Amino acid sequence: MENRYLLSEKQIVWVQDIYEKIKEKIDIECERMGEKIPYVPVNGRYPDMGETSLSWWTNGFWGGIMWQMYCATGEEKYKEKALMIEDKINPVLKGFVGVDHDAGFMWLPTAVANYRLTNSKKAKERGLHAANLLSGRYNPVGKFIRAWNQEGQEGVFIIDCLMNTPLLYWASKETKDPRFAQIAKNHTDTALSYIVREDGSCNHIVQLNPTTGEFVDSPAGQGYEKGSSWSRGQAWAIYGFSLNYRYTNDNTYLDVAKKIAHYFIANVAIHNYLPLLDFRAPKEPVYYDSTAGACAACGLLELSKHVGKYEKQLYIQSAISILQSMEKSFCNWNIEEDGILGYGSARYNRADDREVPIIYGDYFFIEAILELLGKGFLIW
Numbered sequence: 001m002e003n004r005y006l007l008s009e010k011q012i013v014w015v016q017d018i019y020e021k022i023k024e025k026i027d028i029e030c031e032r033m034g035e036k037i038p039y040v041p042v043n044g045r046y047p048d049m050g051e052t053s054l055s056w057w058t059n060g061f062w063g064g065i066m067w068q069m070y071c072a073t074g075e076e077k078y079k080e081k082a083l084m085i086e087d088k089i090n091p092v093l094k095g096f097v098g099v100d101h102d103a104g105f106m107w108l109p110t111a112v113a114n115y116r117l118t119n120s121k122k123a124k125e126r127g128l129h130a131a132n133l134l135s136g137r138y139n140p141v142g143k144f145i146r147a148w149n150q151e152g153q154e155g156v157f158i159i160d161c162l163m164n165t166p167l168l169y170w171a172s173k174e175t176k177d178p179r180f181a182q183i184a185k186n187h188t189d190t191a192l193s194y195i196v197r198e199d200g201s202c203n204h205i206v207q208l209n210p211t212t213g214e215f216v217d218s219p220a221g222q223g224y225e226k227g228s229s230w231s232r233g234q235a236w237a238i239y240g241f242s243l244n245y246r247y248t249n250d251n252t253y254l255d256v257a258k259k260i261a262h263y264f265i266a267n268v269a270i271h272n273y274l275p276l277l278d279f280r281a282p283k284e285p286v287y288y289d290s291t292a293g294a295c296a297a298c299g300l301l302e303l304s305k306h307v308g309k310y311e312k313q314l315y316i317q318s319a320i321s322i323l324q325s326m327e328k329s330f331c332n333w334n335i336e337e338d339g340i341l342g343y344g345s346a347r348y349n350r351a352d353d354r355e356v357p358i359i360y361g362d363y364f365f366i367e368a369i370l371e372l373l374g375k376g377f378l379i380w
Helices: 009-033 061-073 076-095 103-118 121-135 159-163 165-175 179-194 231-248 251-269 290-304 312-330 359-373
Strands: 156-158 205-208 215-217
Touching (some): 009 076, 009 312, 061 076, 061 103, 061 359, 076 121, 103 165, 121 165, 121 179, 156 159, 156 179, 159 165, 159 179, 159 231, 165 179, 165 231, 179 205, 179 231, 179 251, 231 251, 251 312, 290 359
Antiparallel strands (some): 156 205, 205 215
């Protein structure tokens, strides 16, 4: 094991033990899944998202898990499954209508990951196609990437898109065309202006006038209410600003990633490093979102790579504390049931996908463990 994070012997043993459990469970799930694209298990098993839901934003994460496992183990079955997922969602690119700002979530873990690991020309073309569609959502007056496609949402952008901008930085590098990176950076600057609050918390949604670029509102999103603090939004921001720093070397992004990270760490620390669904919600009922913790852990590890040597351990040890606490409280290692990380929540005010296993929670949990082991690779 490459101990790049200077883990203690006890932490090394823990990480290696979790990796063995991941291998056992994902091995079984890979065989059991067939050609399904998973989202949330029902009665312990993943149903298929189905042909009518191919454009759903989470459909790249199973492919991402497969590529991460292929990179870690070298087992061909994971590569074959990842290629199948990429082929299955490819009609969404051709159809155009279903594509929104989540193009990065769909094609970075599939086509772009494929290209990075295999140098596939077809995968590169698919990734560039997705990047072109994402860049086509850019509003040049407001300098933001439009989030969704519904009428009336022409001026809406959301915190999540900071995780999609890496698709554009990748496209600029591959094509030697600065347009993609310029769009990504302009969007990130706009997010910095309107999404991040003074205390390090974040809005989920911002609405600008799509014609003039003027601020209209920051309405309630997937958290408890307007002005609350949806924890996964905070996690997207930690990881997203850290990644945007990676690709631009703009110290403004590094500084804001630190500020948001400190806010997140302070809030999870008082809850035994288990992430609440919203950090500004009533004390009762208590709702958790493990997907926020898993994504934040990945973001904290990314952030640790870009700070001075005397700062690193704050972010590394906080990431490990979150992962260990969630593994103890939320993980299901029963190989007869699908999903590893329980207590994932898509939103506060809807019960059907609150505190359940969600595929992107498993993805980020696995990414973090493989990163600590030095066995993964950067998908974003």
